[in-house]
Amino acid sequence: MNGKIPAYLYEKSNTVKMIVFTAVFALLFINIFQPFGSRSWYPAISDLKYFTFSSLIILTGMLVVVVSRVILALYSRKNDLLYWQYALWILCEVLAMAVFYSLFSKFVPKEGADRDFMEIFHQSAVNTALVLLLPYAISWLYFSWKEKSMLLATMGQEKNGELHARSVVVFPDEKGDLKISIALENLLYIESADNYTTIYYLNKSRQSRFLLRNSLKWMEENLTKDTPLVRCHRSYIVNMEKVKILKKEKGGIVLELDAEDTPDLPVSKTYYDSFMHKFSQYTV
Numbered sequence: 001m002n003g004k005i006p007a008y009l010y011e012k013s014n015t016v017k018m019i020v021f022t023a024v025f026a027l028l029f030i031n032i033f034q035p036f037g038s039r040s041w042y043p044a045i046s047d048l049k050y051f052t053f054s055s056l057i058i059l060t061g062m063l064v065v066v067v068s069r070v071i072l073a074l075y076s077r078k079n080d081l082l083y084w085q086y087a088l089w090i091l092c093e094v095l096a097m098a099v100f101y102s103l104f105s106k107f108v109p110k111e112g113a114d115r116d117f118m119e120i121f122h123q124s125a126v127n128t129a130l131v132l133l134l135p136y137a138i139s140w141l142y143f144s145w146k147e148k149s150m151l152l153a154t155m156g157q158e159k160n161g162e163l164h165a166r167s168v169v170v171f172p173d174e175k176g177d178l179k180i181s182i183a184l185e186n187l188l189y190i191e192s193a194d195n196y197t198t199i200y201y202l203n204k205s206r207q208s209r210f211l212l213r214n215s216l217k218w219m220e221e222n223l224t225k226d227t228p229l230v231r232c233h234r235s236y237i238v239n240m241e242k243v244k245i246l247k248k249e250k251g252g253i254v255l256e257l258d259a260e261d262t263p264d265l266p267v268s269k270t271y272y273d274s275f276m277h278k279f280s281q282y283t284v
Contacts (some may be wrong), residue, residue: 022135098125192216
């Protein structure tokens, strides 16, 4: 319970898919099972009008989830979300929606005025838990299956020689989804910024960049082996084949790259030894 939840649970596109799926599931649930005694509110209306009416209620209630997931996305950008925190978050969503439906059931239909609020809330909490937890669980299983399938596909491609580490560098995001692959001869350097990295490369002889949600530490551990990529600073990984000049200044070693409009990259004391070891392999 103290481990970090997978990133795919709060990734933007997956969050949108989960909200839409939950809304559709809730709409079917309220029309098929008719919880909260909802069908008895307006017994004289047609099924079509009831469907329209229930749809409006569901969409209004889903605003609780939308607001909750927006806050969750903002929170997860700066903080690691643990399993117990995520479980508590979902519990709060269930209770918030249960309160909404209880208040609606109590004060909107005429029949609600005579019902005990705590009885309504208890029933609402049970039904709301079903409305949220079932689609959440299904979405979690789907996202997990999708991620593992992508990883297996990538591993299979590497094994079959379709992706060659020495000629092409493959960049996945933190979920393992392939986002971009760049020919090693075109890759200049990689810069970190919080939980993101910016990849600088040549595209038709012009410098381009690509923003990726993944850490520089992961790239150092997974992309620098058997390649000319080497970490030279806490914020940079550089392609040694693109280093044109290495010069020593008062502040330390600085690298000039063989490409226009690229900044000089520093070599920090922390990475000096490992950098020089790899640099020596390219100066023989």
